[in-house]
Amino acid sequence: MDDLTHVPADLPAWSKQDGAWRVPYWVFQREDLYAREKRTLFEGPTWNFLCLEAELPAPGDFVAVHVGEKPVIVTRDQDGQLYGFENRCAHRGSLLALEDRGNVKDFTCVYHAWRHNLQGDLVAVAFKDGIGGRGGIAADFCMSQQGPKKMRITTLYGLVFGSFDDEVEDIETYMGAAVVERIRRVMEGRKPVVLGRFTQVLPNNWKLYVENTKDSYHASILHTFFTTFELNRLSQKGGIIVSENGGCHVSYSAIDRQAEAAKAKSIYSEQNIRSQSDLTLADMSLLGSFKEFGDDITLQILSVFPNFVLQQIQNAIAVRTILPRGIDSMHLKWTYIGFESDTAEQRKMRLKQSNLVGPGGYVSMEDGCIGGFVQRGTRESPEERAVLAMGGHAIDSTDDRITEAAIRGFWTEYRQRMGL
């Protein structure tokens, strides 16, 4: 392939000293950089989240999703295995799947009826031998050499990931044991049920949303729902985990039992402390969560480079996919999940708590607009640089959340993979 036409020769300099703690704003603005991201990251040796295995229970099931902006199909074939390939006909490129999901025998293109099996192989060409000895395809045409590009597919605790690059390392190594363990914590041993799917269109570069999900520093500042209504009745402690390469992270907070015990002892001295605000919710059932895990973690946000987020906010569990749409727009796909083992009451609790998240969520609404504020604020200042110095310069895991280490982790892996 002629790669030369794609290589941006004229990206501005990004000094090595900046490391991951000074980020120039042109990284959110340039078409040439975006072209390189698509080739090097989304179609390169990374794992892109595609769907849940539970969305493809039976042979013939498929879902049509995207890797970056590229349309792809994920299927379960008769052999029970999952396959992934471009949603692009071998002939002249029409989309093969025209629905988001369904069950099919094969993919027969609507344009000229070229047929592809569930693994993405071209298996039949309409009028291949012509009619009555006339017409037909060129004698030297070879079906097995044509076809949509295939992906390597892997699953982890019911999550389906795909890669267009065979060189990608196995998923456990890619994320690191600590991140895998936190996925296990949420997903292991139970069957997810999709409760709803929503797509949020954000007016910003995809990396601004990645920064936001990894930004444990902003949570209690930008999102004031919990503090305004004083809903964090229990003392919390938290921390972050950053993967070795930097690009995956977990941020969590848990009930601090020690602080709770201390609080109980000093209950008399606290009698006089008046509440800061008199605002209270009229219907507190929103926060009546049920004990779902063996630990005290009430919030866990986990991300996998480059485009996946797994969220547990109390009992509101969702997966999010980050999909770029040009340099200053992106789609955030939310899939809200419950589990087959949920009781009716538990299911209702999840539905109620889904008010906390999503495009209109009490604690996530602000994330819908903040990326756009940055995009607009920096548009005319491409050479200026953001400061990411909270918690120092390192990208290590810590026991507090007032840090930008996970964002620095992302930029570390980003620079390394992009050769920047």
Add this chain to the structure above:
Amino acid sequence: MTKDRPHSELLSLISLAQARYVREIDDGDCAAWPDFFVDDCFYQITTADNYKQHLEAGLMWMDSKNMLRDRILSLSQANIYERHSYRHLLGQPYIREVAGDEVESETSFMVARITREGPTDLFATGRYIDRYRVVGDDPKLVRRIVVLDSNQVDTLLGFPL
């Protein structure tokens, strides 16, 4: 009895209530929005795809009038977003069924969004799938399911629809 009243009368009562409803959101401050509902109401915003597939989750999912009040309180006191407003245009309500005191109706809507620095954008289209309880001349919503036609929501969903 509601079911004995002529459709034309119910239609005009519901149309009037809905005109006041959208005025409260578009030109008011939403404070009186919960008052269009009965106490143990159900209000949900979802999309046509989710609705068709019987997927239960919503962009908003509330099962009491107090939850509606909390939503408005949170919007005015806690949440942060850029100044914007909506403009609803409603179609004529279609009365599907009348049973006892209750009327099931559907109404199409289009909502434009006006943002601080931006133009007027088409923000949403869809339909209300409603159940009203009509006592005297005052219809109150027992259930409103807001079904958006598209799966996509731009930026964020603040105010109710």
